[in-house]
Amino acid sequence: MNRVAATPRSAREGVPPSTPDPNGARPRNPSRVVLQPEKMRRVNRRALLSHLRALGTASRADLAKALGLSQPTAGKIVDELLASGVLEEVAAPSDSAASPPGASARLGRPGRLLRLDSRRPRFLVIRLGVRHTRLAAVPVGDRTEDHWTWERPTPASAREWGRELRRAAAIVRSQDLWGVLVSVPGVVDERDGRVLFSPNLHWTEKVELAALIRGIWDAPVLLVQEERALALGHHALEPALDDFLLVDFGDGVGGAVIVDGRPHANPLPVSGELGHTPVLGNPRRCGCGATGCLETLVSQPGLLASFATAQRRPSASWEALQDHVARRGVVPWLAEALDATGAVIAGAVNVLGLRHVVITGSLTELPAAVMEHLAAAIRRGALWGRFGEIVVQPAPRRRIAGLVTMGLDRLVLPLAGEDHLERTTVRRKTVRAVLRGAAANPANP
């Protein structure tokens, strides 16, 4: 909220103040948002949701106090959110145990707590992964770790993928959806619902993914770059942590940055692509077309390739690698890969001015010595570590929480001009011009 200026002006709700003007000039003040009563209500609603997400449950009085609102104002927001099905009321456990039956029905609803609705499925969440596609229908208040109800291998074409989703649509309960939220790998234009470039899933570049999904489920579709979903999910469940870099290891390696509690906005729709930083001396070819990318060494397939080579076998299993590291520790080939990873992450931390790194995915499934080695490598390369503390924290993937947060923010309580996408949109023309220029002049890499 600290970027919001409370200037009562007549700009109309729903018209993003950051919309580029028709002459192509940059708006004069894209980060300034004109705040009017309706917008103020939306800001307050979001703040209330964010508090509830962090607390789990709270009373009306607690929420009013935490948000610095009067009780009637907070109460009105709560009533609206209850009516729309975003919130639900539950009995306070201690109260229902202590009071005589029937005593709590009067006196300003004592003992009633609020929480995000965790009964009715509102969003269909889909994870389009390099190897597997997973989905689930989830309520807004699903605070659990990721739990998917349907899973299939990701096919090699959009047509087959669409066919699989149609089969899923027949099985997964999905009436009255508020939206379909899709986590996708690669460089994603979230605004247009398109994948611009996907090193490990090239077919997604050639199809209007959002349109394909809308043809199956009649609901708004949001594509969210997968590491951004993970970072938003981590922030949703640990809201006290406002600034961090999340790096995820799996079929690829990627990151996302949260600054000031929000996704960091970059001029281009490229962010956190740590996995495609070259490691000197690494001869492996990467799905992006380059040679030597970090992810060819520390993605799950990369680690398994190195392990198989070291064992002089054609292939190796993840379980065998876990077992090997448990018995032998961080062996030299693994140490080298982790040192390279630490150096790349330290580079990002040095540029961004962050001191907290969250690690998710496959590296966290290996024995603790692996994370310790990686943390030491990051600290060695981070300037802040010379005189301050660099925190490296392993964490579970909270992709669903991130997708639902995004769904609520973008589809249920949209706030024009306030968020990352609007700020990126200001530069979309520039992105298009750059892409057009590259196509017209292939000599220019």
Ligand SMILES: [Zn+2]
């Ligand atoms: Zn690459």
